[in-house]
Each structure stands twice: as structure tokens, then as C-alpha cells.
Amino acid sequence: MPDMSKLQHNIKSKAVSLKEAAEQLSKCPDEKKLGRVALMREAAQDIARLLTELETELKNGNAGQP
């Protein structure tokens, strides 16, 4: 069974990075923008995967720490 607090931490950490990247995208140098967007997509996919894991855990009755 995965550590729920770590799972939640990972979601939070990835989401924060994604938000930060989105906020700074306009300031990102043009030559880096495509690469940055690719990294953002990767982060979004990680978040989606982690959310699926979290969902599964919750359905299995593992509510984690309050």
C-alpha cells in the first residue's frame, strides 16, 4: 500500500511546479517555450497518473492521514 502522505505530497509538488511554469510561460524565452510546454505536459500526465492512484487508494478505503 503506498504511503498516502507521500502520494499527496507528490501531487502537490507537481501541481505547484505546473502552476509556476504556467505563470512564467509568457516570460520563458521563445527558444525554450516548446521544451517547457513538453515538460508541463509530462508533469500534467504525472499528476493525472498520481490522481488515479489516489482515487484507487480512496476507493479501497485508504483515506490516509487526516
Place this chain on the structure above:
Amino acid sequence: MDRLSILVVDDDKLARDIMGDNLAGQAVDFAADRISAERKLKAGHYDICFIDLMLGADDDYSGLKLIPLAVAKGAYSVVMSSCDTEETISKAYALGCKEFYVKGNEAANVSVIIARYLQGGAGKKVDGVFSKDFITNDPATRAMVAEALKYAPTSLPLLLLGPSGTGKTTLAELLHRHSGRKGAFVAMNCAAYTEDLLESEIFGYMRGSFTGAHENRKGKLAQADGGTLFLDEIGAMSQAMQVKLLKAIEEKSFYPLGADKPEYSDFRVISATLEDVQGMLAEGKLRFDFFQRVHGMTVTLKPLAQRKCDIFPLIGAFTKHAKRLAFEPAAKEYLQGHAWPGNTRELKHFVDLMAAGADGQIALEMVARHLKQTAAPAAVAFTQAQYDYALKNGLAGLAEDLKAAIIRHNLAENHGKKAAALKQLGISKRLLYMVLEGKTRRGEENDHA
């Protein structure tokens, strides 16, 4: 500024990429896990080390283990993590990290951290400040400025108080230079504008917004984007203007005159006044809500008369790249005795005058002539103790005692030479002898025959 050597330890690719942008201009190295971070820390030298705590999806906060190594290697260690439990924070500090941030505001936090490192890093720059940027040997002033510099990298407002010419603008510029803010230092004296002009000067205007507005013009708020807005003489602003500015400071957005869309500016406010703030608040000249928004940390600069140890270091600084001056001993004594009502500005003006003269060797006569010509009318001031004394003993009693005290002080300054006291104070021999014999009596005020 030399480039800083920085190590960023973070397992998240995107986070590393963003940090790379935030640290543009510095020599940045990256590590994605504990092992490679340890290797890099052992092999190289880093000024600052940013450490994420959880290095991997199932990691056990191994970033914590990197802190002692980074500290031992002399790096200024900063934790940036999404894990901010009280326990983790206190553990990180116990292990030697200097600052702990929750991820999510890196763009702003990183510049603050770098500025703090540069300014406070081993306290290396503070002493230099007092011999170059803000010249003072006065311990109390040094302590005050050093304290203010700790706040320089924050976005907190600062309020500088002190009489005209004590260095408020110089200090504001110094604080800006230590803030790490990349934008400009924009200074404006609120007393120099009429109400309408002040508004257009602060907020800017759009073409056609009033007669004579032939083109769009950026106001001071927009000019200070990413930098510092220094508002001198805030007491000169009307209440209505204070309300408008308060809103702009709070929201960091404002409408230039004639604009239908707001503009945004990330400015930091440093304000100053030579007036008594409490008095202005009591009179309603300064709005309390506006005052609360601008006062943050308050720095009160002493007049030059209360830090005479600074006179000659300042003269040295003013003539550093120009003609040097040598003062005869009597001239030096005169300079020390002068009240300097115009403070550093008056001293600078005086030095410029002296340096413009033909002779670099300055005699007493020359000093006395110039300082007497430029002397401002003495301000009538009294202390609370004197006021209390007058209430208790009557005004005549206070005046008599004060008169005697001044005469005795002047005699002491003139090494007991009565002729000098008579001349300098313009008093009668009778009054002088009465004081010397301890026989002063009330009613001598007009005895100046």
C-alpha cells in the same frame, strides 16, 4: 557582480527547468537525486544550495541528509519543498539550513534569497557600506542602517524619518541596491508638485486626457515596476491623493489619467518625511490607513549635529575624487562647533565652496565667514524636561536658569575667557558676573547694555 555558483537539487524536471530561468545569469548546476547531489557538493564549491526534501516518488526525505553536507561545504543552504510540516521545518533548521520556503513562489523568493545572501552572506558587505555608500561612524546610526539593510531584500515598506539633508534619499537608494530588485529606483518629492501634477506624475496619463497631454506618459508607479518607488515628503500629499495611492500600493494596480484599463506594477515603497509623523496623524494631515501601509520598518536618521564624528569622514568622501582640503586646527574646531542646520547637504555645499576656492589649506577665518553667511535662523526648540520645569517653576525661572547654563557652557567652551563670552553671546558684563557669582535674578532678560 560576480556570478554566484548555485546547486539546485530537485527530482522534478519541470521544477529544475523553472529554477534555471529564475537563476538566469548565475552559474547553476543541477542534481536530481541525493547521490548525484552528494557527489557534486563534495567535488565543487557552491555559494548557495537549493534543496528539495523529497527526492523521488517514494523517497524518505533524503534532501534533509544533504543539508549538513552543504553547510559543511560552506554553501548557503535553502530548502524549497512542498513538505512544510512543523517537524520538517524545525529539523531542516536544526541541520543548518538558512531559509525554508514552500514551493510555489520561486520567482519572487529566489531574488530575495540571493539579495539576502549577497548582503548578509557572512556580513561581508555591511562594514563597507559605512565607508562608501552611507558614511557614518556613529554607532547608533550604523546599527540602525544595518538593521534596515536586513529588510532590504523583502517587499516590506520602509519609512525614513529625519530632518532635511540627513541622507534619507541616500539610504533609500542604498536599500534599493541591496534589495535584489532588478527594476529602477524611482524617487519623487511629493512637495515639489501641485495636486494635479502629482497625480499625473505618480499614475501617468493617456494622450488627450487633459490639455497638453500630447502623448501617453508613464507615471512613477509604472517606472518603478520591479524596483523601488521612493516617496519623499509624504506629508505634502493631500488626503485624496493618499487614498488613491493607498489603493495602488495595496492592489499593485492603478489607472493612469484618462485610461479605461488598469496597469500593473510590482513596486516596493520606501517613503520619507522630515515632519513629525505623530503630529501629522493627530492633525489629520496623514491618513492612518495610508500611514499603516507605508510605515513598515521605521528608520530615524539623526541630524549631523548629533553625529559630529561624521563631519570629517564626510568631508573626506566629498573630496575623494576632487581637490582635497586641509583644515587648520582652529577651523576644525569651528566646524565641530557649528550646528549644521542643513545637515549633510549643508556640509556638502560648504565643501564645494571651499574646494572651489584657490587655497586647499582652510583657515578659521574662511570657515567662519562662509558658515555665518549660510547660517539658517536658529530654530526655537525646547525639551519636555524644560517644559515641565517651566510649568513647575514658572517661565521666568526656566529662562533665568537656562540663561545661566548657556553662559557657563559658553565660558567653558572658551576656556574661561570672559571677553569671548561677552562677544559671542552679546551679554552685559553685569549679567556675566552675576552668573559667575551665582547671583542671577529674574528680570535680567533685557539687560544687554
